[in-house]
Amino acid sequence: MLPEILTVAEEYGLTFNPRYHGKKETLCKCTFCEEDSKPGKGNKFYLSLNTQDQVYKCWYCGVSGGVLDFEAKLSGLPYNKVREKYFGKRKKPVHPVESLNARQLRLIGWAEYKRKDRHDFKKNREAVLRDWKKYEHGELVKHFALFMVIAHIENQTERQKELLQYVIQSCHNTRIYLLFNQLLAEYVKDEEERSDWAKEGTEIARGAWKASLSTYDFEMDKVVYNVVFLYYLLEMDKKKMPIKDTHKKESIVNDNMSFAN
Numbered sequence: 001m002l003p004e005i006l007t008v009a010e011e012y013g014l015t016f017n018p019r020y021h022g023k024k025e026t027l028c029k030c031t032f033c034e035e036d037s038k039p040g041k042g043n044k045f046y047l048s049l050n051t052q053d054q055v056y057k058c059w060y061c062g063v064s065g066g067v068l069d070f071e072a073k074l075s076g077l078p079y080n081k082v083r084e085k086y087f088g089k090r091k092k093p094v095h096p097v098e099s100l101n102a103r104q105l106r107l108i109g110w111a112e113y114k115r116k117d118r119h120d121f122k123k124n125r126e127a128v129l130r131d132w133k134k135y136e137h138g139e140l141v142k143h144f145a146l147f148m149v150i151a152h153i154e155n156q157t158e159r160q161k162e163l164l165q166y167v168i169q170s171c172h173n174t175r176i177y178l179l180f181n182q183l184l185a186e187y188v189k190d191e192e193e194r195s196d197w198a199k200e201g202t203e204i205a206r207g208a209w210k211a212s213l214s215t216y217d218f219e220m221d222k223v224v225y226n227v228v229f230l231y232y233l234l235e236m237d238k239k240k241m242p243i244k245d246t247h248k249k250e251s252i253v254n255d256n257m258s259f260a261n
Contacts, residue, residue, distance in 0.1 A: 003086060005054045005067040012074040017045040024052050032073065033061035065102070072101045076177050097125040100132060104175045108135050137197055138231070139174045140182065143167060144201030145227045147183045149209050166224075204230045 006026055009016075015037075017027040027045035029036050036044040046060040057064035063073075068086070072079045078099030105111035108131040114121040121128070150163045171179040186198035194202070208226035 001086070002054050002067055003071070004051070005049050005056060005070060006051050008067060008071050008074070009049055012071075014047070015045075020045075022051070024050065026051055030058040030060060030063075032058060032063045035060045063103075069101060073103060076172070076175060078177065095125050095129075097128045097132070100128075101175075104132070107175060108132055136176055138235075139176055139179065140197040141201045141204065142227055142231050143171055143174070143179060144183050144186060144198050145204040145208060145231065146170075146224065147187065148202060148205035149227065151187070152209060 015029040020027040026049040028047045030047040036046045047058045049056050054067040056070050068082050072082045079101045080094055080099045102111050105114055110128050146167050150160055153160045168180055186194050207230045211226045
């Protein structure tokens with residue numbers, strides 16, 4: 001039996017229009033585009049929940065779907081994990097790509113392709129999976145680098161809090177399951193015990209830290225720019241030559257950091 005979409009919305013703390021709460025069409029703030037949460041739009045509620053058919057739609061950004069998709073988007077869980085929560089595991093194994101929801105596929109450019117030709121999409125599932133793994137690795141590296149830079153800011157409590165909130169929200173926007181939790185788990189490890197993506201992020205963080213420290217500029221835009229800039233320069237260098245040695249990676253990051261300044 002499908003869960004009640006109103007119950008799901010309440011569990012995830014959505015803000016409702018009290019006049020319509022519990023009715024067939026329940027209106028609430030859209031947690032996806034957040035357009036109705038902007039200043040001056042306090043009386044706007046763009047997300048509509050149909051409590052009879054268990055479907056939803058935002059009348060501003062157009063996002064829509066059923067209750068299981070709704071919970072998947074809110075929780076960041078793969079669709080099949082949400083389905084298992086209510087109906088148990090399927091007997092037939094599911095390809096990992098089938099666990100990606102529409103928003104995740106949109107981030108790697110496959111959502112529209114799947115919508116237009118699902119049969120051909122299945123033929124290309126391995127390519128989709130490679131794209132998702134590449135996207136996931138890149139986001140893990142960049143966000144760990146950002147987290148490392150923020151963790152080392154001293155005597156600027158408000159700046160640190162602002163940047164940390166940015167990282168938390170950015171992690172949520174990646175649609176990678178428990179991304180921020182993964183950052184925390186890697187951060188408490190000894191450096192040599194960290195995952196490859198965390199080691200790579202650590203090297204980028206060192207370069208970004210030096211770049212910010214040289215001008216003592218820890219404005220959010222500057223810190224993010226330094227990390228992203230060094231990440232893409234490192235990616236360009238990796239395409240030119242295979243980099244297996246950690247010291248070579250650090251050398252490239254430091255060279256690129258000097259160029260950035």
